[in-house]
Amino acid sequence: MKKTLMMTAALSLLAAPAFAEWNPDGPIRLWIGYGAGGGTDVQGRTLAKEIEALRGWKVLPENKAGEDGTVMSAQLKGEAADGQTLGFAITTTYDFAPMNSDNLSPEDFTYITTTAGSQMAVLARAESGWQSLEDLKAAADAGEQIVWANWGTQVEAGAEIVARALGITVNHLRTKGGKGALNALVSMDANVGWGGGVQKPLVEAGVLNILASAETTPVALAPEKPTLKDAGVDLNLGYQYIITAPAGLPDEIRDEIAGVVAEILNNPESETRQFIEKQYPPAPIVTQGAALREQILTTYDANVDMMKALAE
Numbered sequence: 001m002k003k004t005l006m007m008t009a010a011l012s013l014l015a016a017p018a019f020a021e022w023n024p025d026g027p028i029r030l031w032i033g034y035g036a037g038g039g040t041d042v043q044g045r046t047l048a049k050e051i052e053a054l055r056g057w058k059v060l061p062e063n064k065a066g067e068d069g070t071v072m073s074a075q076l077k078g079e080a081a082d083g084q085t086l087g088f089a090i091t092t093t094y095d096f097a098p099m100n101s102d103n104l105s106p107e108d109f110t111y112i113t114t115t116a117g118s119q120m121a122v123l124a125r126a127e128s129g130w131q132s133l134e135d136l137k138a139a140a141d142a143g144e145q146i147v148w149a150n151w152g153t154q155v156e157a158g159a160e161i162v163a164r165a166l167g168i169t170v171n172h173l174r175t176k177g178g179k180g181a182l183n184a185l186v187s188m189d190a191n192v193g194w195g196g197g198v199q200k201p202l203v204e205a206g207v208l209n210i211l212a213s214a215e216t217t218p219v220a221l222a223p224e225k226p227t228l229k230d231a232g233v234d235l236n237l238g239y240q241y242i243i244t245a246p247a248g249l250p251d252e253i254r255d256e257i258a259g260v261v262a263e264i265l266n267n268p269e270s271e272t273r274q275f276i277e278k279q280y281p282p283a284p285i286v287t288q289g290a291a292l293r294e295q296i297l298t299t300y301d302a303n304v305d306m307m308k309a310l311a312e
Contacts, residue, residue, distance in 0.1 A: 022256040024084050027058040031076060033069030033089035038179050039198045039279055043115065043241060044088040047272045050264045061088075065177075068152040069093030070101055073244070077108040081248035083257060086112070090239045095299040096154045099307060106300050110249035111292040113258040114240040115265060115272070116280040118196040119221065120214035122162070122228075125185055126206050133166060133212050133231050136192060140168035147171045149181040149193030154303070157310055158214065158237045159194070165233040182208070196239070197280045214238065220281040240285055242292075251289075258288040 064072035069089035150156035
């Protein structure tokens with residue numbers, strides 16, 4: 001409750017623009033770094049609609065899916081830093097993915113605002129009977145082949161870290177996005193996988209079980225389940241949804257866009273806020289400007305250290 005109240009207070013402070021209102025010269029292109037129909041796409045399109053309604057700016061969402069948002073970001077970094085081309089992805093697009101790219105660096109972007117946080121968890125089909133990581137280990141020790149559904153390099157590395165901590169061997173299945181990981185579980189192509197938040201309907205329907213939280217705290221859908229750290233695995237795979245621009249965006253434009261987003265997310269009647277509260281509870285998470293840049297760069301350094309340790 002304390003965390004929620006602090007977050008709400010922060011949103012209230014951010015809602016009031018600190019600068020003279022900036023207006024774009026034409027339509028704003030909002031490039032969504034993931035495919036249509038997923039949580040990133042729905043959130044981005046809903047937010048675009050509400051920005052347009054609130055400010056009268058024409059916002060044109062467009063999907064540019066591929067490689068954890070790096071396909072979109074590689075194009076974004078070469079655009080003019082004028083506020084009229086923005087990216088919408090997740091923080092790992094900037095604090096992890098550049099390690100695997102010769103074309104990207106965290107310094108290539110202006111970080112405008114986050115909107116929501118993940119609900120990262122280890123998932124298994126309910127019919128497996130697994131309720132915990134101990135059950136997963138017992139099945140592997142008994143000879144069951146473990147196939148782990150991952151949608152990107154970071155979560156695949158995380159799955160390997162968990163497997164090593166448990167003393168088991170897993171086969172990694174690469175999927176297209178978080179929705180693809182859920183599809184792999186449901187279709188029995190995998191028997192364990194990650195979920196960042198889109199698993200909620202399947203968990204509530206009793207199709208999937210949460211074995212552990214991959215956040216710093218238990219996830220909202222299963223507050224009784226331990227975090228990975230509680231289970232002896234020092235790993236946090238939580239992420240946030242983030243709006244970015246090419247490096248060099250003037251601070252006044254960055255802060256005006258951030259202020260509009262904060263105003264929307266601070267409104268209880270906002271469709272975007274209501275989607276976040278339902279899909280990524282308990283509420284929006286807003287970090288902006290210099291603090292957000294520092295978060296990205298610090299997490300990038302930590303991820304570099306994680307991958308070095310994994311390679312040892």
